[in-house]
Amino acid sequence: MSADEPHRSRTDDQWGDDDLPVIPDIAVATSVGLIERPPLLAEAMGDDGVHEEGTSLWKGAFQRLVRNPSAIIGAVIVAGFVLIAVFAPVLAPYEPAGSQWISQITPSTLPPFSPEHPLGLDPFGSDLLTQLIFGARQSLIIGVVSTVLGLIGGAILGGLAGAFGGWVDVLVMRLVDILLSIPSLLLAVSVAAVMGRQPLAIMVAIAAAQVPIFARLLRGSMLSESRKDYVLASWSLGLRRRTITMGHVLPNSLGPVLVQATLSLATAIIEVAALSYLGLGDPDPAVAEWGRMLVKAQERLQSAPHLTLFPGICIAVTALGFTLLGEALREALDPKSRR
Amino acid sequence: MVEPVETPPVASEPDRDDLLVVENLQVHFPIKRGLVFDRTVGHVKAVDGVSLRVRRGSTYGLVGESGCGKSTFGRAVLRLEEPTGGTVMLDGESVTGLKGEALRQARRRMQMVFQDPLASLDPRQSVQSLMIEPLRVHQPAPNDQLVARAAEMLELVGMPRAALAKYPHEFSGGQRQRIGIARAMILNPELVIADEPVSALDVSVQAQVINLLEKLQREFGLTYIVIAHDLAVVRHISDVVGVMYLGQMVEEAGSDDLYAQPLHPYTIALMSAIPIPDPEVEDRRERILLRGDLPSPANPPSGCRFHTRCPYRQPTRCDTDEPHLREIEGHPGRRVSCHWAEQIASGEVQPMDSLVVEAVAAD
DSSP states (O other), rough: OOOOOBBBBOOSSSSSSSSSSSSSSOOOOOOOOOOOHHHHHHTTOOOSSSOOOOOOHHHHHHHHHOOHHHHHHHHHHHHHHHHHTTHHHHHHOTTOOTTTGGGGSSSOOOOOOOSSSTOOOTTTSBHHHHHHHHHHHHHHHHHHHHHHHHHHHHHHHHHHHHHHHHHHHHHHHHHHHHHHHHHHHHOOOHHHHOOOHHHHHHHHHHHHHHHHHHHHHHHHHHHHTTSHHHHHHHHTOOOOEEEEEEEEHHHHHHHHHHHHHHHHHHHHHHHHHHHTTTTTTTSSSSSSOOOHHHHHHTTTTOOOHHHHHHHHHHHHHHHHHHHHHHHHHHHHHHHGOOO | OOOOOOOSSOOOOTTTEEEEEEEEEEEEEEEEEEEOOOOOEEEEEEEEEEEEEEETTTTTEEOOOTTTHHHHHHHHHHTSOOOOOEEEEETTTEEEOOOOHHHHGGGGGGGEEEOTTTTOOOTSSSSHHHHHHHHHSOOOOOOOHHHHHHHHHHHHHHHOOGGSSSSSGGHHHHHHHHHHHHHHTOOOOOOOEEESSSTTOHHHHHHHHHHHHHHHHHTOOOOEEEESSOOHHHHHOOOOEEETTTEEEEEEHHHHHHHHHHOOOHHHHHTTTSSOOHHHHHHHHHEOOOOOOOOOSSSSSSSSSTTTTTOOSSSSSSSTTTOBOOOOOOOTTEEETTTTHHHHHHHOOOOHHHHHHHHHHHO
């Protein structure tokens, strides 16, 4: 097949390079300008104005995602968690943190499960199911806000290092190395201790532990992207440095960072529980929080193990949901799995 | 950098016919070592003093085995790699002296076609956005005009207009390379450097892409430098061919002359590896084997760089004197960098017997 006759008919949805019939006797372009060709051929080549849509990278990733069973399981768990958190007041059978059934509680026994209280009462005389449902709110808000804070902080640091390189890179990355050298829980505890006991403290504390992870990831990703041929092609086309960095390198580097953010949400939810467990959470005892429910249930571990079990399961399942979703997202975005 | 003692072999009177004049181009990459402070312990001399001229509207083929510096040379001409020495003149204007905004503006005039068409297109961008982007930067215009221009360009390379809405990963290799070519040509460049433009493609598609490049050259009066290791491709497309070895040019000649009678031992060895499409001749074809690998460009051999592998190596001069490109008697317009080129051409100097084998056996 000769390239002097480059126009050929189209099969259903793709053009092959070979094996397709060459349509003879067409006007070959002689200058810049639209090529005259028979109406039938023009139609076959898609000149009739009907533009079919291509599959973008993200669209393709989404299509792979919905075919992946673990992504669906993860998405269902995450969606359920978010729905429960958002609609907690509607879903919960009672007001949270009420103590109207305190009279039924004795130091050694709790009343058994009953139709009014399917999961029983907690040691302060409120409904356990209600507490668990409202606990989802705390975990979601703190988890999301802290991950977003960590993502923004890390993206700014990593983006600076990746975009400018040179001494900016050295400076930023040494800073990140210092942050990384402190154990993340210890860092979070120190931040929470400095800021005092308030909800914001926990968010900042968890975010601070995540900043170096995001910063490293984005920088590494940007460095490897900026060595690729399409960036070289952009330079050779004379694009501006700003366009190349912001329009090409950065968007192509975000994939792994977003995957990490999903995975970090799981860790953040666990860390919220851990910090609350350590007594660094919200000082208001009325606010339901899974981590604190664990602490409060400790003294009754022998007599009422379900008080520890239920919040523990909630934490584990939610974390699992985000992890499954994140892993599936990573797979879907992996260029090697692209078909 | 030590300048070569001899003046660059290219005649230096200005010639309006030459679009590109490269003089003594060098690209040396520092080798750094050290725990705390990087110290430069040497240089990889990827390109070490290459000079060439390319006539307007012609095609210059650059061949050599992998690692000889031909790709680096191409990138250095386009300032995608910073040259450490030498000059590049495009149409009488120095490219090597340009900086910042002036360089960015000048890039419009010289473009590159890459080896791997998928890697050279941003996977996130649709073809439309890929094609429009360079126009938007250099020739701002309303969007519909830019789209129309992009569609015209796609049709020129034989792609349907509907391709605009698609993404690079949805095309086959040959189609991607067409898009890559269309993107390089959309700014109406004068010089196009094609770095292994077809080596990532199926053989069945290679000819199409080569023909497309030739068609575009005829229509737009383009000047090409085609970098390739496939001698057949280069022979087909080039007017002049330069052969590179270890960062230097060893022979330069008109395409037909070079293939009819190679003069440099390296070229002779390369040519002996081409199969001949005639079974009887092919049976008698003898092949000269090259021993060993390319020496390290960080520490090139003394004297002639090819002497460590040369089948025609002589006991004198080869390992002590560095040869330079020169014209030899009886072959006007050709330049060879070998002390013994005349004797080899006349048959006075023969290759070592042990290195000459029957081609059939060698393959």
